[in-house]
Amino acid sequence: MRRRDFLLSSSAVATAGLLHPRSARAAPAEADTKFLFVLANGGWDIVQAFYDAAPHGNVHTPAGFSLDDSHGDLTYVRSDALPQVSTFFDAHWQQSLIVNGLWTNSVAHESCMKYLLTGGTAKKPDWGAIIASSTADRYTLPHVVVSGSSFAAQLGGVQTRVGTSGKLDGLITGDFINETDSQPGRHGADIEAVLNRHLVQRAEGVEARGEAHIDQLARYAKAMAESDALKHQSLSFSTTRDPTEQANFAMDALSVGLSRCASIAHMDWDTHQDNDDRQSLRFGELFSLLTHIMDGLSSRLAPSGVALSEETVVVVFSEMGRTPSINADLGKDHWPVTSALVVGPGFSTGRTVGGFDELFYGQPIDPDTAEVDAAGVDISAGAFGATLLQRAGVDPGEWLPGFKAIPGLLS
């Protein structure tokens, strides 16, 4: 049985949906909420989808892009050239929260990425790893990273990169050996199981040398158990560089209870040349992907039996924005403020919050209402992350001293 066998018939899920109309359903328990992170890698130009910069006058926006305010408090930028964006928001605006004016503090990819994913530049784990660690015992691969940047720091045991070369399936079955120069003998499955059991017991018997070693041995035992569990499930890990395939795998991993968090990346957003056309191309691809993800989440069941979309938060972000003006190569360079899109339960959805001032910097918001407020707080990457952690049932103070969650972003 392969991936497709995990997908449930749309009729079954639709029936579940009829029994529990969306408006009557509460957000899932914090610890049950799953997260799918979609990273637009390289820095997106938010004026093509999230923020109407026309009132600024000095912010370059391609012709044909304009504000759409037809979906309640959710405003976005629509264009006939990018129907994928409108298609997405037409269908999912009630579950969507656009956060404008998100600070990532730098104009260097590496530091912006660290800010976006960890809240600062120190060696700390990313949001997915932290969230996954809080319930790590319930999942075989608590945070599965298919592509894009990841920062595991001390939480390496809960974060697993499965890669995009399709090699993991071969490691699970052992067939990868057949792709190597020598193909010596193989153990049978029965022997493999005996060996894994033995090694878990060995971890318990080793004389530990201090706390770090004790932790390593515990994680060792868990990794052994997880690797064995992977041999007994049918999910295919043959992911490639195709974002749709990666998204399918990520959703399957959440659906079968393999993972609580999954991360994928959509690449090639760094448009120092030919910005408008290349960003449009990327946004078109991205929003097609997001529509595919929303369909996929709706057509899969979570382990609890409800539609996966009812328990999954999709976080779509990019490590930086792009300069307001066009450079000599018709490109746009790096900008320290960006936007994010959050789709899913538990957030104050159906609205767009935050904004940009006359210098195109992020505007502060009232933390309780998320309305723009000059006396409010910045939407820093750290505060944004703290909000994700809080939604996930993790105390932000434990991981992000100095940052507070923004309650106005939560429902």
Add this chain to the structure above:
Amino acid sequence: MVKQAFLLLGCFGCGSAKEGEVLSIEDTQSPSVEHLSVTAQLVRASIDTRGVRPSVSELKIIAADPNALGAMVDAFVDDPRWAAQVRDMYGYTYLTRTEGYFTLGQAVGLDSAQELGPFTSAMGEEALRILSTVADEDLPWTTIVTADWTMANEQTAMALPVDYPVGETGWKRAHYTDGRPTAGVLSGTNMWIRFTSTVSNFNRGRANAISRLLLCNDYLEREIELDRSLNLIDAEATAEAIKSNPGCNACHSSLDPLGSNLFGFMHMHDGAIELTTYHGERENWWKYGTQAAPALFGTPTQGLSGLGTAIAADPRFRSCAVEQVFSGLVEAPSIEDTDRLLTHLADFEAGGLTLRALVRSVLRSAAYRGETGVMSKMVRSEQYASQIEDLTGYRMTYVDYDLLQSDLIGIRLLAGGVDGVNVTQAPINLNATMALAHERIAEAAAWTVLAADRAALLDGGTPRLFTHLNPTDVRAQIEYLHQRVLSHEPAEHIAAIDDSEALFSELMAISDDPEAAWSALLSALFRDPDFLFY
């Protein structure tokens, strides 16, 4: 004692715990110790300096005379395998082992994964080879930024303008032939393909790479407070702010002049010659870019060679070397104890600024030897592979290419490696994909050495691990494997050897095939906690 729970997931039909049952380590584990035994110190030093386990004879010497440890560890640093450990250790700092040279490989006409794999791998090694050559030849560490030579092999010579001898193979000293200034790693093309710069960012990212790698001053680790009154949209105002605004100037006053040294490496497109050739005619482009004359933290530099000389003379260069070696060996983020830093710095300087002197100093330290609080290290993927190869002769390859060095055709990240871009920190704990990678490598290695040892015994040769074709004294063979593979002194690890003996019996009962049982047992030792954590 620290209480740590094991949650067994019920994956094993014969497991010692029922599904979901939580076993407390407090209940099941032997008491923890807060120091490293002499044998453990020997293992740690051997793996870190040679990439292999200590031999049985080395174990016996230390068991008989613990005071012999110091001299033995000192000698490890003279081992020919040390140079590879230098490269691997610095690989996690320099982060040049990426697959970002893929486009260049295609540009020079390489097509298949079999061609591109070795090429991209070799391109990532240029700077690391310079470092390991300087270390291995006991040249002053300052040579890494002053050498008038680079390192090349037949792969990099396909793309780089170097005087590498046609028809030869292997890493050799070479010289760039495009007239570029010489400054050790600073002159290497691979550095500036790995650390690239957009035309509009004027080498600032590259400047930070220099500052981070050679002076341990990472601008990107600074918390940034942007001056909200600054209009970044206005190029002229931004340029002025970089000069005069304290918030900007704090970094840019030193970062920009450093970047000005590198305009000869500016490339305007990704063509092979454009990427690999030094552009001397662009050296003065800083006048239009950073508008800051080339300098190193206020000291004017005369070209790239002058920059290398200035870095070599900067006191931070030496202390940075100490920091990096200490962090690499002790796996602490930095030396917080100034006295300790000064001790190693003094040893470094007294040793003629050779890396050997510095490494020996750190290896002798109480921190490394586990006397001031025990850190527990996990073998890096390179060390896992080198241990296995030393014990069995097996390395996982495809068309002779190391599959742990590539994600393109191999399993580098899955096995716990870093790719230098998306993953830049070595894991400190095992995860599921690493466990699977180890399982397959261990399995293949065990079968390989079993077959090789059988052939050796039949031919009158010397086997590596199996002393008899069909060992009748199973216990003795297991004890030897524990000694050789896990560095276990039999008398001190009776319980572990008992476990292995019981495992062997169980494997025999399943397979009724001694070879299958021995290979399975050996593969388990290659995955044992004592093989991974040291």
